[in-house]
Each structure stands twice: as C-alpha cells, then as structure tokens.
Amino acid sequence: AGVVAFPEVDVVSDFETGVLDVAQANGIAGLHANTVMFGWSRRKARLESQLRIMRAMSYAGKNTIITRLNWAHEPGSEKRIDIWWGGLQNNGDLMLLLAYLLRLNSGWAGARICVRSIARDEKERELQLEGLAKLLPEARIGAETEVLVKPDELSITEILHRVSANADVVFLGLQEPEPGQEAAYADRIIELAEGLNTCIFVRSAGEFAGRLG
Numbered sequence: 001a002g003v004v005a006f007p008e009v010d011v012v013s014d015f016e017t018g019v020l021d022v023a024q025a026n027g028i029a030g031l032h033a034n035t036v037m038f039g040w041s042r043r044k045a046r047l048e049s050q051l052r053i054m055r056a057m058s059y060a061g062k063n064t065i066i067t068r069l070n071w072a073h074e075p076g077s078e079k080r081i082d083i084w085w086g087g088l089q090n091n092g093d094l095m096l097l098l099a100y101l102l103r104l105n106s107g108w109a110g111a112r113i114c115v116r117s118i119a120r121d122e123k124e125r126e127l128q129l130e131g132l133a134k135l136l137p138e139a140r141i142g143a144e145t146e147v148l149v150k151p152d153e154l155s156i157t158e159i160l161h162r163v164s165a166n167a168d169v170v171f172l173g174l175q176e177p178e179p180g181q182e183a184a185y186a187d188r189i190i191e192l193a194e195g196l197n198t199c200i201f202v203r204s205a206g207e208f209a210g211r212l213g
Contacts, residue, residue, distance in 0.1 A: 016049050020056055033062070034205075040068035040193075047189065048182040055176055058205045063094060064174065066201040068193050072168070079111035082167040083143075084160060085132075086117070091173035092135075094204040099171060100141045111168070113143040118150050118159060125149050161195045170196050174203035 006028075012018025023036050036057055038050045047066075054064040081099045085092050099113050115132060119125035125147045132145045148159060164170045172192060177185035193199045 015046075016053055019053050023057065023062060024060055035063040035065060037065040037067060040066065044183070044186050044190070047186040051177055051182040051185060054174065054203050055179075058176060058203065061205050063205050064203040065098075066174070066189070068199040068201075070197050070199070072197045079108055079168045080166065081108075081111055081113045081169045081171070082164045083113065083115045083171040084117070084164070084173070085115055086173050090206065091202050091204045095171040095173065095200075095202050096141050096143070098200065098202065099143075099169075102169065113141065114167075115143050115145045116163065117147045118156060119147050120150060122149060157191055160192065164196055167197060169198045169200060171200050171202060174201045176203065 008026075010018065010022045012021070019036070023033065026033050036053070041047055041050075050064075050066055054066075057064050081102065083092075083095045083099055085095070096113075096115070102108050103111050103113065115136070117128050117132070119128055128147045129145065132147070136143055136145065148163070150156070150159065154162075160170075160172075174189075175185070189201060
C-alpha cells in the first residue's frame with residue numbers, strides 16, 4: 001500500500017497494562033507516538049478496557065482513536081465524510097485533521113467533508129455557525145457546515161443516524177467517562193455506531209483552538 005510503517009508484536013500478560021506500557025515506551029530515533037488507535041471489538045468488555053486505557057493515555061498526552069470499519073461505498077459514487085462536532089470536548093481539530101489526511105489518499109481525493117453539529121435552539125445554532133465559519137478557513141480544510149436545531153421528538157442518536165446513514169465515514173468525539181462508568185459509556189458508543197457505515201471515535205489529549213463550547 002506504500003505506507004511507511006514498521007510492524008511490531010509485543011507479548012504482554014494483561015491487555016490494559018500491556019497497551020499502556022507499550023504505548024509509553026514506543027518510539028524510534030527520537031520520535032514518539034502521540035496517538036493510540038484501537039480496532040472495534042465484538043466484546044463489550046474489551047471496549048470498556050479501551051475506555052479505561054483512553055483515560056490513562058490522556059494523562060500521558062496521547063490521543064485515542066477507536067475505529068469501527070464497515071465499508072459500504074459504491075464504486076464510482078462520490079464519497080462523503082461526516083464530522084459530528086459536539087463542541088464541549090476538544091476533539092474537533094483532530095477530527096478535521098484526520099478527515100483531511102484521509103482525503104489525501106488517492107482513493108478519497110475529492111471526498112466531501114461535512115462538519116455537522118446539533119443546537120438546542122436557533123440562537124445557539126447561529127453561534128455555532130459563526131464559530132465554524134471562523135474555524136474552517138483557519139484550518140485550511142475545505143468543508144461544508146450544517147448546524148441542526150434538535151426537534152423535541154428526536155434524540156441525538158436518531159438525528160445522527162438519519163443524517164449520516166449514507167456517509168462513508170463518520171467521525172464522532174469521545175468523552176472521558178468517570179471511573180466505573182465505562183460500561184454505560186460503551187453502551188452509548190455501540191448505540192451510536194449501529195446503523196452507520198465506518199465510524200471513527202476520536203479523543204484528543206490536547207487543547208485545541210477549535211473548541212466551540
């Protein structure tokens with residue numbers, strides 16, 4: 001695939017402590033990884049472990065990505081990347097960067113990037129649109145924007161599923177659950193991913209200028 005990378009297999013006695021040890025010690029020629037990416041597991045317990053690791057990675061200044069691959073793109077049709085920006089976490093810039101990097105791939109050149117958000121009322125919608133209008137030119141990433149006002153009869157999940165059902169990739173921000181709340185938050189992530197194509201959940205460990213909250 002022409003990707004510059006090197007493989008490594010580490011044998012550990014425990015998944016969580018093993019990932020933490022490897023992630024903190026890994027590096028080559030003075031370069032150290034700043035992001036840990038997990039694949040999607042069918043076991044909820046493994047997702048809970050990933051969320052606990054995410055908390056520790058944040059303390060270490062490392063980003064966390066959890067990816068659920070479900071490619072459903074039709075050959076010859078235009079690709080679409082949706083970014084759902086909650087505004088309360090500092091994940092927005094990292095999601096934009098990842099979408100931009102994906103579009104650099106020849107197979108994704110020309111893909112539409114749509115930054116979406118949900119507001120409680122029209123006043124909040126206008127404020128979020130203003131924030132996005134300022135941010136996107138600074139990020140130099142061509143993207144469409146849409147801020148929806150949440151109808152009372154629909155949940156956030158229902159809106160997300162309706163709007164992004166046909167998106168090829170959906171970026172969603174991750175919050176950091178309180179200790180002991182990983183199982184409930186894992187259920188929330190599983191619910192969000194259902195009914196969508198490829199989902200990429202992102203937790204940034206750093207402060208970014210693109211925060212809308």
